[in-house]
Amino acid sequence: MKQSINWGVLGDAGIAKKAVIPAIKRANNANILAISSQKGAPKQTAVEFNIPKAYSSYEELLTDPEIDAVYIPLPNALHKKWVVEAALNGKHILCEKPAALNSKEAEEMLAVCDQQGVKFMEAFMYQFHPQHTRVKEIINSGEIGTVKQMNSAFTYLLDLTAKNIRLNAQLGGGSLYDVGCYCIHSILSILEMEPLSVYCRGNIDEESQVDLTVQGTMTFPDQVIATFSSSLEQYPVNQYEVIGTKGKIIITQAFRPDKQGGEGKLIVVTQDGTREENFVADQYRAQIEHFSNAILKEENLNESNQHTLKNMRVMDACFRSLCEKKSVEVL
Structure with missing residues (x-):
């Protein structure tokens, strides 16, 4: 049975470098495998955090078959687009808060994740x-x-x-x-x-x-x-x-x-x-371990997703x- 989740990060945002990437490295059931950035310096961030792969586009990372889950710390207005893209590529998704700009967007995102059989969680750490x-x-x-x-x-x-x-x-x-x-x-x-x-x-x-x-x-x-x-x-x-x-x-x-x-x-x-x-x-x-564990054990995150919609x-x-x-x- 698989013991850990391979993570990729879409964008080298400050919150990713200050908090989430270090948390993935501290987690006992997660590995940070790749980072991508379309504007920043993914290679520099990869070297800084000893991340094996650095991509210059989000699409490249999403098509990497070794990656199980992605963390999305992009600007709020880009959440829907890249959550949908990640889901269509079979990646589980931890998305920075707020999940979307409105409840309609959130409903559409969650529907795609459900259709593609991938897990989604809003990052209220x-x-x-x-x-x-x-x-x-x-x-x-x-x-x-x-x-x-x-x-x-x-x-x-x-x-x-x-x-x-x-x-x-x-x-x-x-x-x-x-x-x-x-x-x-x-x-x-x-x-x-x-x-x-x-x-x-x-x-x-x-x-x-x-x-x-x-x-x-x-x-x-x-x-x-x-x-x-x-x-x-x-x-x-x-x-x-x-x-x-x-x-x-x-x-x-x-x-x-x-x-x-x-x-x-x-x-x-x-x-x-x-x-x-x-x-x-x-x-x-704890957030990374919780989500990674949900993937490994195929746990239902519907309650969390319903809270996202209510919020x-x-x-x-x-x-x-x-x-x-x-x-x-x-x-």
């Missing part, structure tokens, strides 16, 4: 850190009572004068696509519900026409409310809190604990006092709300 499993355990224990609200924020400071794909509307730039998707994903995952409606307000840059900041409110069944904030122009924050009738849980490094050596901190506040729980994990490695539908509603400047239903 944060979910593989054990702190989130612990949050659900505490909620289910009843310690913080009935959950009434969740607040999530992911913000950072981007150089708004530099050339950056995050400031390119045609490539799917903006804070909602870049970091707001994490906030929404975490809310749906922790609450295990879908919102009925959303209302968003934002700061749209006049020159680039991308959203620099978005603040949103979601209404859920049972009078549960969630808020989120995403920004490319605010002091760095990546946390969420879950508030119940008896207490609350705060995750201080919700999405990028890897920037703190993989350490996540969970704070529980109730009438009985405050306590902290610390967790250390390699979330990028995109909420994001669709957020963009409609920003445009219409009113609360809209999640379709």
Whole structure:
């Protein structure tokens, strides 16, 4: 039986070099076999990370019979095209978030993957850190009572004068696509519900026409409310809190604990006092091992794919709300 998955990477993007390629090399069931770039320097990256093969086009990599799975860190607007191409070439796909520009694109991508018998997963690496499993355990224990609200924020400071794909509307730039998707994903995952409606307000840059900041409110069944904030122009924050009738849980490094050596901190506040729980994990490695294992064991990833679709539908509603400047239903 095959023991490991051979990976290829489409594009030598920063996130690939800083996080995902090193994670593949750390994983116990994965090998990095090839990298390709149509604009960058694949040979230089191949030498830097000791990658056996370097291709000057994505097509060359996708037709390599030795490659089992590909990681796609391309700009958001290119995800659909290259996910479809990878699927048609029989490659399993780990695609950077957000999976697509809208839910229609995501549905079409997943349909092709299903038709071609390949696995697809959206690269929300944060979910593989054990702190989130612990949050659900505490909620289910009843310690913080009935959950009434969740607040999530992911913000950072981007150089708004530099050339950056995050400031390119045609490539799917903006804070909602870049970091707001994490906030929404975490809310749906922790609450295990879908919102009925959303209302968003934002700061749209006049020159680039991308959203620099978005603040949103979601209404859920049972009078549960969630808020989120995403920004490319605010002091760095990546946390969420879950508030119940008896207490609350705060995750201080919700999405990028890897920037703190993989350490996540969970704070529980109730009438009985405050306590902290610390967790250390390699979330990028865990993501690679999870997906590689799903391929090796032919596991069903339908639940993950359904979460991708739900997340995109909420994001669709957020963009409609920003445009219409009113609360809209999640379709």
